Amino acid sequence: KRLLLLLILVLISEVNGQRQKQKPKRKPVRPTPEPVEPTELPPPLPPGPPSVFPDCPRECFCPSDFPSALYCDSRNLRKVPLIPPRIHYLYLQNNFIDSLPEESFKNATELRWVNLDNNRIKKLDRRVMEQMDGLIFLYLEKNQLKEVPSFLPPNLEQLRLSRNLISKIPAGVFNKLEHLVLLDLHHNKLSDGVFNKNTFRGLKNLMQLNLAHNILRKLPPGLPSAVHQLFLDRNNIEDIPDDYFKEFPNLAFLRLNYNQISDKGLPKNSFNLTNLLVLQLAHNKLTNMPFINPKLEHLYLNDNSIERINGTQICPTSLITFQDLSADLENAPRLRYLRLDGNQLKPPIPLDLMMCFRLLQSVVF
Numbered sequence: 001k002r003l004l005l006l007l008i009l010v011l012i013s014e015v016n017g018q019r020q021k022q023k024p025k026r027k028p029v030r031p032t033p034e035p036v037e038p039t040e041l042p043p044p045l046p047p048g049p050p051s052v053f054p055d056c057p058r059e060c061f062c063p064s065d066f067p068s069a070l071y072c073d074s075r076n077l078r079k080v081p082l083i084p085p086r087i088h089y090l091y092l093q094n095n096f097i098d099s100l101p102e103e104s105f106k107n108a109t110e111l112r113w114v115n116l117d118n119n120r121i122k123k124l125d126r127r128v129m130e131q132m133d134g135l136i137f138l139y140l141e142k143n144q145l146k147e148v149p150s151f152l153p154p155n156l157e158q159l160r161l162s163r164n165l166i167s168k169i170p171a172g173v174f175n176k177l178e179h180l181v182l183l184d185l186h187h188n189k190l191s192d193g194v195f196n197k198n199t200f201r202g203l204k205n206l207m208q209l210n211l212a213h214n215i216l217r218k219l220p221p222g223l224p225s226a227v228h229q230l231f232l233d234r235n236n237i238e239d240i241p242d243d244y245f246k247e248f249p250n251l252a253f254l255r256l257n258y259n260q261i262s263d264k265g266l267p268k269n270s271f272n273l274t275n276l277l278v279l280q281l282a283h284n285k286l287t288n289m290p291f292i293n294p295k296l297e298h299l300y301l302n303d304n305s306i307e308r309i310n311g312t313q314i315c316p317t318s319l320i321t322f323q324d325l326s327a328d329l330e331n332a333p334r335l336r337y338l339r340l341d342g343n344q345l346k347p348p349i350p351l352d353l354m355m356c357f358r359l360l361q362s363v364v365f
Helices: 002-021 126-130 351-356
Strands: 069-071 089-091 113-115 137-139 158-160 182-184 208-210 229-231 253-255 278-280 298-300 337-339 362-364
Touching: none
Parallel strands: 069 089, 089 113, 113 137, 137 158, 158 182, 182 208, 208 229, 229 253, 253 278, 278 298, 298 337, 337 362
Antiparallel strands: none
């Protein structure tokens, strides 16, 4: 009996040991389903409340007190909704739109203002552009365009294409845009080879041209002669051809900050322009103060390598006529603001400089 009892105890202990070694079974893991939308894009916003306008897209907003406007901005949209024919002002900025389907714009023949900033548009459909004859303002900043769009509406007055990937301007793209007043191409990939004497042909009334923050090493040829404001800062421009700016009799504001301009590449009378009021040459490689026109009012020369200033030499009018400080100031140079900080100058401010520019109100030295 004792032997039988011991045998039973041994069998029980072995069975218990095997139970302890066995691991619990895991439940099968279901594979994660593929997301309907790309994972990096947030879902579209839910439709808003019904509008007083039956044709108002549910994903947009139609203000009752502004019936010609349609607000579809900042709604995580992937596609352009059907635009009602009554709309003149269309806001589609800050979405994830990558194209402009013809179907969405088939009734939108009265558009005047379209804002498509901050989307993913790579090109524009010719058929869509050709039916927007009345469009005046077109905003396409911060998209993925690689060239200036063709077949642009002929009545455009403002075209904003900054912060794209533009490295090409098709021939004749501006030929019919005689009403264009503002062209913004800053922060793209435009190089010297893109431009020729005919690139801007047709822009007879252009007043503001922004080519800043590109990869230019030379001043582009054939710029519109009517331009009033010209922005060329943050390029790699090294020199200025003789009489280059003489071609722009209305030029009043010129910005050339953050380039590589030195005294060697700057002819003496480059900026002796009758209508020039503001000249910005900060962050270049100048060692001397350039000659300016008596009518210039604001001059920025900060952060260059200027070591000294001879007021007698750079004064646009002879100092002899200003020795009497009580003399009439009508003929005195009009300079009112001068910035010279960030150079290698040491105080005090030269007396002959102050004798010349007696209308100066502020000097940052």
